[in-house]
Amino acid sequence: MPTNVLVGYDGSPAAGAAIDAGAALFPGAHAWITYIWMPPFAGKRLRRRLRETARTADELVELIEREGRREADTIVRAGVALGKAAEWDAEPLVKRAIGSDGLRLAQLAEKLAADVMIIGARGLGGTEAAIGSVSDMAVHYATVPVLVIPSPLLADEFDALSSGPVVVGYDGSDGAESAVEKARHVFPERRLLLAAVAGDGEKVEAGPCAQGLDMVTLERASRFGAPRDRGIADTLAACADDHDAAVVVVGSRGQAAAREILLGSVAVATVHRSHRPVLVVHG
Numbered sequence: 001m002p003t004n005v006l007v008g009y010d011g012s013p014a015a016g017a018a019i020d021a022g023a024a025l026f027p028g029a030h031a032w033i034t035y036i037w038m039p040p041f042a043g044k045r046l047r048r049r050l051r052e053t054a055r056t057a058d059e060l061v062e063l064i065e066r067e068g069r070r071e072a073d074t075i076v077r078a079g080v081a082l083g084k085a086a087e088w089d090a091e092p093l094v095k096r097a098i099g100s101d102g103l104r105l106a107q108l109a110e111k112l113a114a115d116v117m118i119i120g121a122r123g124l125g126g127t128e129a130a131i132g133s134v135s136d137m138a139v140h141y142a143t144v145p146v147l148v149i150p151s152p153l154l155a156d157e158f159d160a161l162s163s164g165p166v167v168v169g170y171d172g173s174d175g176a177e178s179a180v181e182k183a184r185h186v187f188p189e190r191r192l193l194l195a196a197v198a199g200d201g202e203k204v205e206a207g208p209c210a211q212g213l214d215m216v217t218l219e220r221a222s223r224f225g226a227p228r229d230r231g232i233a234d235t236l237a238a239c240a241d242d243h244d245a246a247v248v249v250v251g252s253r254g255q256a257a258a259r260e261i262l263l264g265s266v267a268v269a270t271v272h273r274s275h276r277p278v279l280v281v282h283g
Helices: 013-025 044-053 057-085 101-111 134-141 155-162 174-186 228-242 258-263 266-273
Strands: 004-008 030-037 089-096 116-120 146-149 166-169 192-198 214-219 247-252 278-282
Touching (some): 004 101, 013 116, 013 155, 030 101, 044 057, 057 089, 089 101, 116 134, 134 146, 134 266, 174 247, 174 278, 228 247
Parallel strands (some): 004 030, 004 116, 166 192, 166 247, 192 214, 247 278
């Protein structure tokens, strides 16, 4: 049975690269290529032309609505073409939204019962800020696993997508068990490597989902003054590089918790610091 993926697409090079990477990870998938149509409902150049054409404010609003929808359809068709070229069963999905497009993508992925939501980390908003980017909002609000594809991927990192192992951050918690279970479901043919990041004499025991899987115990990277979450994220990213992994999988302890949004978490830190795709699984 093919994997069902929802891809956030905005026409940017990073969004196109996310489709290429997603197709390498999930060959033959069914994909909804999704464009969130948001105010002011048209690109800057188009709005400039329409302002010169419209005779009244009401006419300008009508033109922006009509031409903006046409522009949205054109953008999403380009994404579908990329998906089909990558041998996906791709179809367009354009939705109008006011507010967070990351939240709207999360809602659509849940409604469609997608197996995975895919987002390019430097597409859909193009910001590296720790708070407010589309990928961050999707990671915090989604109920389905969110795969964040960084851009650019180097040639070796891209080559690893088709057959590399999957590194799962593991600490024995319920969230980690959920991450292992979901990784097995989403990547049934891949080798799973559990990366237990220990510190201060910690010992991590494998739970039911992790029994029988390979596990490596890693010492957390530490830099003077660096937060603990960032140290764990750096250690997981280094482990993925050492094993030429296709994906890093991390569990998240909750949705949209104010403390997570403001202070970050291991999941969010890993998304920001890994050069390889990161799959965030909500417990």
